[in-house]
Each structure stands twice: as structure tokens, then as C-alpha cells.
Amino acid sequence: MKIQMEHLNDLETKIHAHLIQEAEKHTQLTITEAAEIVGVSPSKISKLVKKMGFSGYKEYLRFLTGQELIKQKKINDEFSRIQSFMESFDYSSVDYLVDLIQHSEKILLLGYGPTDFCMEYFEYKLNFTMNKNVIRISQPSLIPDLVTEDSLLLVFSVAGKFADFTPIFEEAKRHHAKSLLVLEELNNQLSLDNSEVIFLTKSHQNPNLKSHEKTRTILLMYIEEVIRELSKENYHK
Missing domain, CATH: 1.10.10 (Arc Repressor Mutant, subunit A)
Structure with missing residues (x-):
């Protein structure tokens, strides 16, 4: 001080x-x-x-009087939200995705806006972690040409409010491929029939923020845990 x-x-x-x-x-x-x-x-x-x-x-x-000073912690709302996420983190969501990845030959990654950079990072880490065909999809229109029966389509999003996921999941279903949507924020307004969704938190970022202004910290933390678990699994093989 x-x-x-x-x-x-x-x-x-x-x-x-x-x-x-x-x-x-x-x-x-x-x-x-x-x-x-x-x-x-x-x-x-x-x-x-x-x-x-x-x-x-x-x-x-x-x-x-020579006593120890008590450090005053100043923490912003986003740090508090991330702290809460870590304290209540559900590792079963990691185990589930790891199992899906291990049982799929092709991994298709899709994210909109800044989330695409998270998918680029995920692709990089997966390619160095395991011997799979990992493809980051830059445009949803490419999905029909890429998705196959042995594919796992992974779509990541912060809130799932600025894109229509129905067509791409229907395309995956048409090819008998497995698909999963990973959302950071809880979104009760989604209407994805027969589609699997993982909500990483029950919280929401500042509602006044636009999609590109929101952080992707929790998505990246989840990705890191998935990679860590995959690395551990491959090490023991």
C-alpha cells in the first residue's frame, strides 16, 4: 500500500x-x-x-498501531460472475463433451462473431491433442458439404440470441450426425426440438452489451477444461 x-x-x-x-x-x-x-x-x-x-x-x-492492514478487494461484476462459475462448475458437462469427441471421427466447430476466434483456438488445441479430423466452419452454409454420419457438430455461443440454429441442427440430423450447442448464458427462449444444449451458467452478462461486446472468458475456460481432460485421457492410453 x-x-x-x-x-x-x-x-x-x-x-x-x-x-x-x-x-x-x-x-x-x-x-x-x-x-x-x-x-x-x-x-x-x-x-x-x-x-x-x-x-x-x-x-x-x-x-x-502497527497492525496488519486488511486489503480491500475491489472486484467488478464480471469477475464476480466468473468466480461464481468456477465455484459451482459442473464437471459432468466436460466429461460428456469429451466422450462425444472421443467417439466421433470428424469434429465440426462453429461460432458466430468473436466466438469464432474461440473456435479457432479450440481447433488448434484439438489438433495437437488428438488424431481427429477437426474443422472450424467459417460459414454455416458450408455445413451441408462437411457434415457426415460420423461427425460431431459443436456450436458455441454466449447467449444464442443473435443466430438461428435450427437449420444447421436440422442439417446435422438429416445426415444422422451428432450435434451439441454450448451456451454460456441460460436462455429459456430457445426452441430447438430434439437438440442437445449445455448451459454453462445460470447468469447473464450486462444486458446492455451487444453480442460483440460480451466476454468469451467462460467459453474459453470450458474449452480449456475439455482439452485438459482429453490430454489426460490420451496420456493414459
């Missing part, structure tokens, strides 16, 4: 020096008592400690 003494004027420096001496004798010094001792208002003491870089008087007193 940085103590910003250089920001203090002469009076504030004298107040601080006086309180250091008082705190040696009185370790439970309240802000009101401190103000009375140096002849200023409690609000003046409060402004002083904030100016020095402390979160408040209690932290300042801990500093004066």
Missing part, C-alpha cells in the same frame, strides 16, 4: 505526527478522540486519512 505523505500540507503533517505518538499510548483511539486531541473536527481526520491513501479511519488506526 502506498502512503501518500507528499500530499499533506504542514498542518496535516503535524496532525499525523501527533496521532502517531497518541496511538502508541492509546491503541483503541477513536476518530472522535483523535479529533479532540489535535483540535480539529472528525471530518478533518477523515479527509486526512483518505488523502494519505487509506480506505478509512479504522485502516489508518491499524497502520498507526
Whole structure:
């Protein structure tokens, strides 16, 4: 923690020096008592400690009395959401996808917008992890020419709200191929008859964000766990 003494004027420096001496004798010094001792208002003491870089008087007193400072954690909403995801992560979803990949000869990967970069990364890792025919599909229109009976069509999306998945899953069904949609956010509005969906979280990112503005952190974390499990399985073979 940085103590910003250089920001203090002469009076504030004298107040601080006086309180250091008082705190040696009185370790439970309240802000009101401190103000009375140096002849200023409690609000003046409060402004002083904030100016020095402390979160408040209690932290300042801990500093004066040589106690360990308690680090104040500042965490944004997205970090909290990711933390919640990690704490309640369901590994059965990883095991299920790993099993599907292992029992398929061809892996077709599809993602829209920035999610396509996740699929590019997934393709790269899969190609180095196992001996499978892995193809990242750049355009949904290519699916009819690529999907076969031994294929696994994997579609990843953050919310599933900005694309119509029905035609591509119907195409996979027509070729008797296995298909799976992996969504980060829970979406109760999807109407995909007879299609399998994995929801990675029950949470949602900021609803004011456009699709390209949303993070893909959780999708990538899931991909990493799948790759890690596949690597472990292949190592033991």
C-alpha cells in the first residue's frame, strides 16, 4: 500500500505526527478522540486519512498501531460472475463433451462473431491433442458439404440470441450426425426440438452489451477444461 505523505500540507503533517505518538499510548483511539486531541473536527481526520491513501479511519488506526492492514478487494461484476462459475462448475458437462469427441471421427466447430476466434483456438488445441479430423466452419452454409454420419457438430455461443440454429441442427440430423450447442448464458427462449444444449451458467452478462461486446472468458475456460481432460485421457492410453 502506498502512503501518500507528499500530499499533506504542514498542518496535516503535524496532525499525523501527533496521532502517531497518541496511538502508541492509546491503541483503541477513536476518530472522535483523535479529533479532540489535535483540535480539529472528525471530518478533518477523515479527509486526512483518505488523502494519505487509506480506505478509512479504522485502516489508518491499524497502520498507526502497527497492525496488519486488511486489503480491500475491489472486484467488478464480471469477475464476480466468473468466480461464481468456477465455484459451482459442473464437471459432468466436460466429461460428456469429451466422450462425444472421443467417439466421433470428424469434429465440426462453429461460432458466430468473436466466438469464432474461440473456435479457432479450440481447433488448434484439438489438433495437437488428438488424431481427429477437426474443422472450424467459417460459414454455416458450408455445413451441408462437411457434415457426415460420423461427425460431431459443436456450436458455441454466449447467449444464442443473435443466430438461428435450427437449420444447421436440422442439417446435422438429416445426415444422422451428432450435434451439441454450448451456451454460456441460460436462455429459456430457445426452441430447438430434439437438440442437445449445455448451459454453462445460470447468469447473464450486462444486458446492455451487444453480442460483440460480451466476454468469451467462460467459453474459453470450458474449452480449456475439455482439452485438459482429453490430454489426460490420451496420456493414459
